Amino acid sequence: MKLRIWIDLANSPHVRLFAAVAPYLTADGHTVGFTARDHAQTVALAEAFGLEATVVGGASPSNRGKKVAQIVRRADALTEWARRWRPDVALSHGSYAQLVAAFRTRVPRVTMMDYEHQPANHVSFRLADRVIVPQCFPERALRRYGARNGRVLRYPGFKEEVYLTADAPAVSRGDAIASLGASRDELLVLARPSPEGALYLRERNERFDSAVRDAIAQGARVVVLPRDAGQAARYAAQGAEVSARPVDAYAAIQAADAVVGGGGTMSREAALLGALTYTTFSGPLAAVDSELIRLGWLNDLRGAEKLVLRKRDPTAVRARRANGLALVTTVERAIAQLV
Numbered sequence: 001m002k003l004r005i006w007i008d009l010a011n012s013p014h015v016r017l018f019a020a021v022a023p024y025l026t027a028d029g030h031t032v033g034f035t036a037r038d039h040a041q042t043v044a045l046a047e048a049f050g051l052e053a054t055v056v057g058g059a060s061p062s063n064r065g066k067k068v069a070q071i072v073r074r075a076d077a078l079t080e081w082a083r084r085w086r087p088d089v090a091l092s093h094g095s096y097a098q099l100v101a102a103f104r105t106r107v108p109r110v111t112m113m114d115y116e117h118q119p120a121n122h123v124s125f126r127l128a129d130r131v132i133v134p135q136c137f138p139e140r141a142l143r144r145y146g147a148r149n150g151r152v153l154r155y156p157g158f159k160e161e162v163y164l165t166a167d168a169p170a171v172s173r174g175d176a177i178a179s180l181g182a183s184r185d186e187l188l189v190l191a192r193p194s195p196e197g198a199l200y201l202r203e204r205n206e207r208f209d210s211a212v213r214d215a216i217a218q219g220a221r222v223v224v225l226p227r228d229a230g231q232a233a234r235y236a237a238q239g240a241e242v243s244a245r246p247v248d249a250y251a252a253i254q255a256a257d258a259v260v261g262g263g264g265t266m267s268r269e270a271a272l273l274g275a276l277t278y279t280t281f282s283g284p285l286a287a288v289d290s291e292l293i294r295l296g297w298l299n300d301l302r303g304a305e306k307l308v309l310r311k312r313d314p315t316a317v318r319a320r321r322a323n324g325l326a327l328v329t330t331v332e333r334a335i336a337q338l339v
Contacts, residue, residue: 001339002029006087006107008078008098009036009053013265015045016250017093020163022051024328025335033085035078035098040227048248056081057097075100082107089335093159096120099127108338110331114159115264116141117284130334132327134158136287155330157323158288160268164250165321177255187220187309190252190270191240193231194262194282207302208262208280212240214307215260223256225249225266257312260301264289271297274316278307 005025007018015036022032034053036046046053057074078101082090090102093112100123102109111128113121116138125131125147133142135154142152177184191212194205212235215222222240225247226232232242253259253269258276261267264286270277271292278301279289292298297318301307 002031003088003335003339004031004033004086005335006033006035006082006085006090006098006102008090008092008095009034009042009046009051010039010092010095010097011037012040012042012045014093014095015042015049015051016163017159018091019049019051020166020324021328021331024332028332033087035081037074037097054081071097071100075104079104089338091331091335094118094120094124096123099124103127110334110338112159112331113137114288115286117286121145129338132330132334134288136291138287153330153334155323155327157320157326158268158272158292159327160265160272161319161321162324162327164269164272164319165324187218187258187311188256189215189220189222189258189260189309190256190275191215191222191224191235191260192249192263192266193224193227193235194280195227205262205280205282207282208260209238211260211278211280211301211307212238215258215309216240218307218309220258220309223247223252225252258309260307267298268292272317272319274314274318275312276310 007022009015009018025032034046034051035056036043036053037057038055039059043055056077074097078097082101082105087107089110090098090107091110092098099109099111109128110130110132111124112132113124114134114137122145125145129151131147131152133152133154135156193208212222212224216239224235224240224242226235226242236242249266253273253275256275259267259270260278260280262280264281267277267279268288278299280301281289289298293300299305
């Protein structure tokens with residue numbers, strides 16, 4: 001059966017994920033339609049990946065009440081879009097507005113999630129017909145958020161592996177370093193601040209700020225990829241470099257000797273690509289990140305551990321293509337169960 005599959009890109013990390021998954025769906029004969037929220041470079045990234053997406057909704061406010069109101073307004077707009085496009089299945093990575101809109105229009109719903117401490121899981125796990133999570137996602141969290149038996153599918157490894165091992169033009173480390181205007185001799189540190197204002201993370205991350213200062217004091221060239229203009233001004237004032245134009249995060253990670261992350265996705269990408277990676281995440285740590293720490297691929301900088309920098313070993317890549325393909329198969333199986 002050939003389906004019309006609706007994918008919503010609610011945040012920038014979703015672009016790479018679904019840009020890798022969508023070709024498998026279209027290869028099966030399905031039609032894929034994208035919507036995207038104009039937030040955190042999501043639309044610009046979709047354009048860069050050649051995804052034709054209808055822009056619905058804008059940046060998320062920091063106030064929790066206004067954030068909820070914004071989700072409701074976006075759900076209203078997505079409901080109208082769905083009535084016009086008439087999808088057979090809705091697919092997202094935790095897009096709460098899409099799940100509400102699809103529920104209203106009686107479209108079967110598949111959602112993915114890999115962070116068990118996101119409070120909005122209470123909504124998405126109850127509205128979804130299928131919930132896709134990594135194997136290490138805690139069973140107790142699924143029960144707490146209302147994901148009923150028979151609706152949950154699991155995949156091995158980490159969702160980032162689906163695009164880190166995808167068939168795409170390779171980026172050489174030399175080209176990546178040159179794209180940042182750097183040299184092979186200097187110690188290059190890439191830093192991604194916390195998503196301040198997210199539902200699951202509200203405060204400024206002082207440990208991240210300290211790590212940036214420490215890296216600069218050690219003589220490293222520190223490039224910060226800010227999430228907004230306020231963060232850009234803050235870290236530029238500390239002596240870090242802040243690019244005036246959008247930076248390809250994948251290329252930047254390939255170039256970096258070390259990565260300091262205040263969030264989740266980029267830290268996992270860096271760890272899987274073999275960079276020396278430190279997490280300063282200030283909220284409850286995800287099970288996927290705890291697993292990376294257990295494997296020795298991610299370093300926990302939230303406690304007494306010190307930032308120790310060194311040149312990168314370019315051969316230390318850990319992402320596995322088999323895990324990426326298993327995630328695609330899991331998505332395809334979830335969709336097939338609903339039609």
